[in-house]
Structure formats: C-alpha cells, structure tokens
Amino acid sequence: MKVKLPLTREVVEELNIGDVLELTGYLYTARDAAHKRMVETIERGGKPPIELDNQTIFYAAPCPAPPDKPIGSIGPTTSVRMDPYVETLLKEGLIAMIGKGDRSYYIPPLMKKYKAVYLLGLGGAAAIMARKVKEAREIAYVDLGAESIKELYVENLKVIVGIDTKGRILQEEGIAKYRKI
Amino acid sequence: MITSNHLGGMEMRKIRTEELIPIIKELCKKACYELENELVDKLKESFEEEESELGKEVLDELIENAEYAKENQVASCQDTGITVVHMEIGQEVVWEGMYLYDAVNEGVRQGYEEGYLRKSVVGDPLIRENTGDNTPAVIRTDIVEGDKVKIVVMPKGAGSENMSRLKMLTPADGSEGVKSFVLETIRLAGGKACPPLIVGVGIGGTMDYAAWLSKRALQRPLGEANKAEHLKKLELELLEEINKTGIGPLGLGGTVTALDVNIEAFPCHIASLPVAVNLQCNSSRHAVVTI
Numbered sequence: 001m002k003v004k005l006p007l008t009r010e011v012v013e014e015l016n017i018g019d020v021l022e023l024t025g026y027l028y029t030a031r032d033a034a035h036k037r038m039v040e041t042i043e044r045g046g047k048p049p050i051e052l053d054n055q056t057i058f059y060a061a062p063c064p065a066p067p068d069k070p071i072g073s074i075g076p077t078t079s080v081r082m083d084p085y086v087e088t089l090l091k092e093g094l095i096a097m098i099g100k101g102d103r104s105y106y107i108p109p110l111m112k113k114y115k116a117v118y119l120l121g122l123g124g125a126a127a128i129m130a131r132k133v134k135e136a137r138e139i140a141y142v143d144l145g146a147e148s149i150k151e152l153y154v155e156n157l158k159v160i161v162g163i164d165t166k167g168r169i170l171q172e173e174g175i176a177k178y179r180k181i
Numbered sequence: 182m183i184t185s186n187h188l189g190g191m192e193m194r195k196i197r198t199e200e201l202i203p204i205i206k207e208l209c210k211k212a213c214y215e216l217e218n219e220l221v222d223k224l225k226e227s228f229e230e231e232e233s234e235l236g237k238e239v240l241d242e243l244i245e246n247a248e249y250a251k252e253n254q255v256a257s258c259q260d261t262g263i264t265v266v267h268m269e270i271g272q273e274v275v276w277e278g279m280y281l282y283d284a285v286n287e288g289v290r291q292g293y294e295e296g297y298l299r300k301s302v303v304g305d306p307l308i309r310e311n312t313g314d315n316t317p318a319v320i321r322t323d324i325v326e327g328d329k330v331k332i333v334v335m336p337k338g339a340g341s342e343n344m345s346r347l348k349m350l351t352p353a354d355g356s357e358g359v360k361s362f363v364l365e366t367i368r369l370a371g372g373k374a375c376p377p378l379i380v381g382v383g384i385g386g387t388m389d390y391a392a393w394l395s396k397r398a399l400q401r402p403l404g405e406a407n408k409a410e411h412l413k414k415l416e417l418e419l420l421e422e423i424n425k426t427g428i429g430p431l432g433l434g435g436t437v438t439a440l441d442v443n444i445e446a447f448p449c450h451i452a453s454l455p456v457a458v459n460l461q462c463n464s465s466r467h468a469v470v471t472i
Contacts, residue, residue, distance in 0.1 A: 018235060033309075063256045063299040072297050073256040078340050078373045100340070101373030101432060123340065123375040123431055124463040125242045126259040127250035145311045146299050158242070160235065160433065171372055174434020178233060179427030181364075 002156070006054040007095045009115050015161050017170035021119070022156040027056040027098075029150045031077055034141050035085040042088055049140035050149060053093030058121070060098075061146035062130070071136040071152070075129050076100040076121030083107055090114040098159055108167040118163035120170070132157040193275045194328040196472070198284040201332070204470060205288025208334035209264060210296035212468035213256045216247040219403040220440075220465055227377060227430075227437040236435030240377075243430075243463055258464035261298040262336030264289045264318040265396065273328035282320055290314040301339070321393065331471045333400055341378065341462040344370035347392055350454040356415055359384060359456050360422070366458040367423050367439070372432015375462035378439045379403070380423065383457040386447040391455035398443035399461045400469075407444050416442045430463075 003011065005025025015021070028050055030038065038048040059079055063072025079099030086097070087110055095116050100123040111118060122129065135153040142148050162170045221244060228240040250257035266285050278284070293300060293315040302316065303309040325331075346366045350358045363382060370378075383394025406413040419442045429435020440463075449455060 020235075020238070060259065061299065061301075063259050063261060064297045066255065066297045072299070073250070073259040075259045077260070078343065080373065100375065102371050120372075120431065120433070122239060122242050122246075123372075124258055125246040127253070127255050127257050128242065128246045130255070131249075145313065146301065147311075171432050171434065174233065174235070174429065175371075175427040175432070176434070177427065178429055178434050178436055180425035181422060 005056055005154075007056060008054065009095070012095060012115060012117050013165050015117055015164050017161050017164050017168045017173065019161040021159050021161065023056070023159060024155050024157075026151055026153050027058050029058045029060045029062070029152060031059050031061055031147055032081055033144050033147045034149050035082050037141060039085045039088045042092065048092065052089055054095045055093070056096040056098065057089070057094060058098040058152070060121070062136075062150075065136065069130070071130050071133045073126035073130050074133060075126035076123055079103055079118070086110060090116055102169070102171045103163070108163050108169055111163045111165060112167040115165050117161060117165060119159040120162040121159055129157065192328075193273055194271070195275050195277055196330065198276050198278040198281050201281075201284045202288045202291065204332065204472065205266065205285055205334065206292035206295065208332065208468040208470060209289055209292025209298065209336065210254075212334050212336050212466040213261045213296060213298050214254045215251045216257055216464065216466065217403070221247045223403055223440050224377075224463070227440060231430065231435050231437045233429055233433070233435035235433050236430040236437060239430040239433065240437070256298055257466070258338060258462075259299055260301065260338035260340065261293070261315075262338045262466070263302055264315060265321070265335040265337050266318045267321045267323075267333040267335065267397070267400070269323045269325045269331040271327035271329045272324050274330060285320055286316040286318055289316050289318045329471050331469065333467055333469050335400065335467040338462055338464065341370075341374040341460040344374040345395070345457070345459045347388065347455070347457040349388060350456055352452065352454050354454060356411075358454070359415070360419060362456050363419055363458050364422060364426070366460070367426055367428065370460055371428055374460045375464070376428055376432060376439065377430055377437050377463050379461040379465050380419070380439050380442045381459040381461060382419075382442065382444040383459070384444060384446045384455070385449040386455060387449070387453070388455050390447060391457040392459070394445040394447055395457035395459035398445040399459055399465070400467060401443045403441050409446070412444045412446060416444050
C-alpha cells in the first residue's frame, strides 16, 4: 500500500498490523542520544529542534554517504531502548515510529491513546533501504555524529505495521500462529 | 618484508606489524560489504522453507540486499559494528615494528574511514563519546603451532550482541539445562536480534572463557557441525526447537528463526557448567585471511 508522509490521523486509523506500506515523503532519523536530548529539552519547557506534529521518526543512524550517494546504508535499530521517551514525543504530536523488535508492555496502549503507529523496518536490508532515500540533510545535534537528527526524503520505503491504533501487536499474533513449543 | 632466520636454534618467521594495516583495512571493508556465499545460499534455502508469507517477503529482501551490497560495495547493514579482530598467531612468528595492537587499530581506522562504514564505538562506556573512527577494536589473540597468522575480522552489531546471555549452570543441569537456557535466550531476543539468527553457544571453561567460546563458535563456517557426536546432536536438536518457537524472520512470526547453531565446548571445573549464548543477526559478517 502506498502512503504519503506526513501521515494524518485519518490514514493512521485505517492501518492494521501486518499491512506492508511504501512510504513517500519527509521523515526524521533520531535514536538513543537524540531522544534523550529532545526529551530533556521538552521537560525543561523548551522546544525540540524539529516540529513533531504528525511527523514520523525513524530509529536509525546511517553509514556515511559515499561521494555519489545522498546517504550510506540505513536500517532500523532496536526500538525498545527508545520506549521511555515515547509518550513525551507523542504529546508533541509524533504520529509514527519506524524501528525493529517488540516493545515494552506500555507502548501499545499509548498507540491507542494517541492514535499513532509503530512501523517495522527491514532489519538487515540496509543497502537496499538506502536506495529509497533520495535526499538527506543533517538538521540538529550534529555533534552526535552518526546519531544526529537527519531529515530524509524517502520514496517507497518499505515498512510493516507492527502496532496499530487498536493496540494490536503484529509480533505477538504472528508468533502465536507459528509457535509449536 | 617477511624473512626467516634462526633464533636460539629455532627457525623463526619475521613479520612487520605495519604489513597488517592494509590487510585489516581490506578485511573490514570486505566483511561489511560481502556476506559469504554460504550465508546467501542458506537464506535462499530458508525462503523455500518459510511458511509465513510475511517471513518470505523479509527473506526475499535480505537476499536482494546481500546481492546488491556486494555488487555495489556498500555496507550490507548500517550497523557495521564494533570490530572484533581474532588472530591465531603461530608460535614461530616474531613481530617487528610498531605495537601489534596499534597496527590492528590503524587498519580498522582506515577501513572504516575509506569504506564509508559507520563509526559506532564510544570511548568510555559511561561518558559515551564517540571515538569517531570505530577504534579500539576488540582484539583477541591465540598462540597456535606453526609460522602462519590467521586473521578473522568480525564486525559485530549491537542488536544481536545486546540480546546475548551467559549463565553459570550447575553440573546437574546437564544438556537439558543448556537447551532450556538457549531457548529462553532466543525467546527473550524475539525480533530484536534480527532473526534469522546464527546461534553461537559456548559450554565450559570459566565464565569469561565460555563467552569467548560462544563468539568463536560464530566463526565456524555455516553448516559445519561440531566434531563431537553428542555436541553435533545437541546442535541439531536446538536448531529444530528454535525453529519451533514461531519467532520467524525479524520476529514477525514464522518457521525460520535460526539458520544454524554452533556449539564450542572446553573442559571445566568439577563444580561448574558455564553456558554462554552469543547471538548473530542475519547480517553475519566475517572476513578471514591467513598470512
């Protein structure tokens, strides 16, 4: 299913776990250190360096860009490390996160409450994922190196809906289906 | 310059440490760009076996990714890891020149810079400032017979490393205890370790040595079994049970959770049974050379 970024609450509410999406538009990368800094800023009453309303955050830190490419290999990192920061960012309007692996027990209820989704990127397929990134621009926390916040323009970036706005969890249902012991 | 001469009546082989720099540099790039053919073949086999449609789709992407990365000489995974360098050094080798570990780190530094590989190492684990060049590498050396040096460069990603575990079992726990600890580790890892996995298991030795055995187990060529019959049997049983957990590719549910299980064992204390499980994600990278 082809989906445009930024997402809207109407679109997000139509999504179901297991849906394979191809995203086109702008999104931001941020992971451990950038999350810590953004949330500390918000908690002090400040503004994060990016406007989060209806935006999508990709938990990723790419390889450096080779001379002829906008970006190096890029793929999702383990999402659970960002869990403690999620609600603060949801309150700022964050609508989707792209990562890998399952999340803490308290995340699905938050997806329901704030009408947001957790999307799974294809962990390990970073070379072909980089082909979907057409533009990349470092926009904040440059001192964090690989972990800085970048704005990416992606075309048909493939992701799978992992937790939907009903709070359903793809991994939980998928694993139960194939579990034999 | 590699020369031989007699030292104390013994034939020794001199190697200049500086010669390692370009070798390590190239190994870092090769490991990150080119997944081994055996691994890609195994992923293709798994594609046929996988029952879940979503699982098949993931495997298909991983195969395409490996082929694209090799062809275009780019990193197959963005997490180009902390660099584990394992050297088996023949005892008839004499090193000359700069300090051996400095030479290895210089090779890593050059490989990650020239290869556009991600720098993922922080200097102090608590202060957490990126060292900017992916050094220091985690260097392990073993002294072996002969006058050759085998070098294995193994970039190790954190997704799977973080889900690895160690436990000191009691001798009474036996192979059943080992099995349940391995399975528990796989379940706790779920999709976080980027399955399908290669599972390295170290049994015996001491606490630290079991951990090292589990990492060394990951260096074994895919599909090669342990030579001891009882361990080979345990490897097969574990592989079968891991694939019944239902975790599947990337933890989305499916029948292919692991591609291989490698066990390495070592003698241990009468009171001990250390077990370590080192998980390796689907982007299993190592490059090897013997000089």
